[in-house]
Amino acid sequence: MAAAPHVGGLADVVFDHADEDPHRVALGRKDSDGRWQDVTSAAFRDEVLALARGLIAHGVRFGDRVALMSRTRYEWTLFDFALWAVGAQSVPVYPTSSAEQVLWMLHDAEVSAVMVEHEDHAMTVASVIDRLPQLKRLWQLDAGAVEELVESGAHVEDEVVHRHRRAVTPESVATIIYTSGTTGRPKGCVLTHANFMFETQTMASRWESVFHSRPGDEAATLLFLPLSHVFGRMVEVTAVRGRVKLGHQPELSAKALMPDLVSFRPTFILAVPYIFEKVFNGARRKAEAEGRTGPFDKAVDIAVKYAEAMEARAFGTGPGPSAALRMQHQFFDKVVYKKVRDAMGGRIRHAMSGGSGMERRLGLFFAGAGVTVYEGYGLTESTAAATANPPERTRYGTVGQPIPGTTVHIAEDGEVWLYGAHVFGGYLGDPKATDAVVHDGWLATGDLGALDEDGYLTITGRKKEILVTSGGKSVSPAALEERVRAHPLVAQCIVVGNDRPYIAALVTVDQEAVEHWLTMQGRQSLTPAELVRDPDVEMEVRRAVVAANTAVSQAESIRTFRILAHPFSEEHGLLTPSLKLKRGAIEAAYETEVAALYR
Known part of the structure; x- marks a missing residue:
């Protein structure tokens, strides 16, 4: 079991590792040509220190909250550790957040500065900035934010950063992570340096053996989970603290991810x-x-x-x-x-x-x-x-x-x-x-x-997702949905039936899998409108539903279903960043389709 930390904060390990083994490869970073370049412990320490000086030069002080709105990329990790080095608190914002969601999180956390990835994010923040009087600064990664900050901090002495860093204790707040909000308004979870130290040290020590392909090799992982989610942040901190070479991939899609897995060659993934x-x-x-x-x-x-x-x-x-x-x-x-x-x-x-x-x-x-x-x-x-x-x-x-x-x-x-x-x-x-x-x-x-x-x-x-039919039968939808999704053509499934006479489902299909399936049958591609009416596609989905129903009683079984033309997406507010279904939002968006299941 990891011992409870008594002193220090999360940024200390960056400086400790650079002193102990400055030439060890700590991270991998893609260059402008898309090739992976090694970043040593010493080089990462120097970048963190330079960015921390820039943050101080721009007025960021101990205890200030700075929002990070970006996909998963190297600069996010750089900002995280630079903010922790000056005792500031990072506030992750999902990169697909709407203007109203951004307004709520930045207002609720009393954020004084925000780092965004690109112009679209900057425009989202700008659209609500008149209602955020406490927001003083906005930096844009794709517009040279890191370089700008480093240049601004060139005159700040290293010792100023170290004074801030030494003031951080395990009880200091490290980050405010907003719940992804499958229901209701997101709430800001206050997580301390001690929370992350205990969690990541426990994972690094108990599961250290699984970080490697074989004993003695270099441990490396490619992070593609969103850093706006606690799972991705845990991976980030564990990798840095556990001396695991860390790479970043910004898209959580198989098409974008698979080539980077081949080129980065991680020893394990999360x-x-x-x-x-x-x-x-x-x-x-x-x-x-x-x-x-x-x-x-x-x-x-x-x-x-x-x-x-x-x-x-x-x-x-x-x-x-x-x-x-x-x-x-x-x-x-x-x-x-x-x-x-x-x-x-x-x-x-x-x-x-x-x-x-x-x-x-x-x-x-x-x-x-x-x-x-x-x-x-x-x-x-x-x-x-x-x-x-x-x-x-x-x-x-x-x-x-x-x-x-x-x-x-x-x-x-x-x-x-x-x-x-x-x-x-x-x-x-x-x-x-x-x-x-x-x-x-x-x-x-x-x-x-x-x-x-x-x-x-x-x-x-x-507990909140338990469906109760009008006949009084309680049904847990997760197990049914998981079994329906086991069919290769099914992408997503949501079970409905609360206060209804029976259980039903909305199903989306995996377009890539359907295209392959049609090719194997010697058939041409189908438009989304054709796909939802195709009798052969319906028969395959019916097989998935019948297979799922074998594991439950008749009262819990899916009686009918409807195939939807388009998948549920995060962009349309129907999925959380960790790809969980937002049930209320989906049922509201497909109110007509749900009603039709009970006619």
């Missing part, structure tokens, strides 16, 4: 289930296009059986893979599994997944293919992970055991409660909301779950 689903579905489509569907499906079956046998051996309930299974596994490792690993850069042997649940069979496949995915669970209020599967005994389909120093309790109504040094102190300026979720240091998460006999947690749903 992602959401969507990424692993995309990798798997992409591999299967390639096999279909090559006329090798049968062998691929056989390889999947062998991978799952192999991982199940290894899991049983780890828990003392089985002898492990048989000789015959080992031989089959070895064969498919050369012809199938290696290709899957190569698609992720070739060096990945471990990964961590969070944000939402991963289907057990998908986790077993990746483990059998040589990439163990450790599922975890946490919230913004718990500084990311509160539970995670341990390296030596992974139980697929669960979110693991409490991380060292954390206690998990299941309340009488099934709600998951958490206790530990990573639990936040409260919501900014909202004691009433804080008191509603924090009880004598225990965090009431709002999630429903169960602990098995070995202390592994399974999340079964959200």
